[in-house]
Amino acid sequence: MLALALVDAGVPMQALFCGVTCALDSDGTLVLDPTAKQEKEARAVLTFALDSVDQKLLMSTTKGLYSNAELQQCLAAAQAASQHVFRFYRESLQRRYSKS
Known part of the structure; x- marks a missing residue:
């Protein structure tokens, strides 16, 4: 949400950004968020x-x-999940600015 606050404040940015957290449990199962x-x-x-x-x-x-393979697996999962976050950003901004 920090990225949306920066957009709302008019801070110039080349791109938006988001954070995604992954956890690996004891058997290696990946959990997003x-x-x-x-x-x-x-x-x-x-x-x-x-x-x-x-x-x-x-x-x-x-x-x-974690292993290098697990790091790469988590990064790939985070990149895929970020698409949903960025879609949320776009929809939020469209709703906010279409009312003006």
Whole structure:
């Protein structure tokens, strides 16, 4: 929602951005947008910030143990999930500015 606040404030940006968090439980199951309990019980928690143009990685933060393959799996899942976030952004902005 920070990106929408920046748009609303008129801050010039080349692209919007969003964050997506993934948790890996003890058997390697990937959970997107985990609850606090799921994060606490997870073997690893990975958060990615992605841009709206190419879903390029802008930033990441991780905690716990994971393999390179799991990192790539989480990044791919986050990139796919970001499409839903960016669609929400577009629809929110369209609703806001179509009323003017």
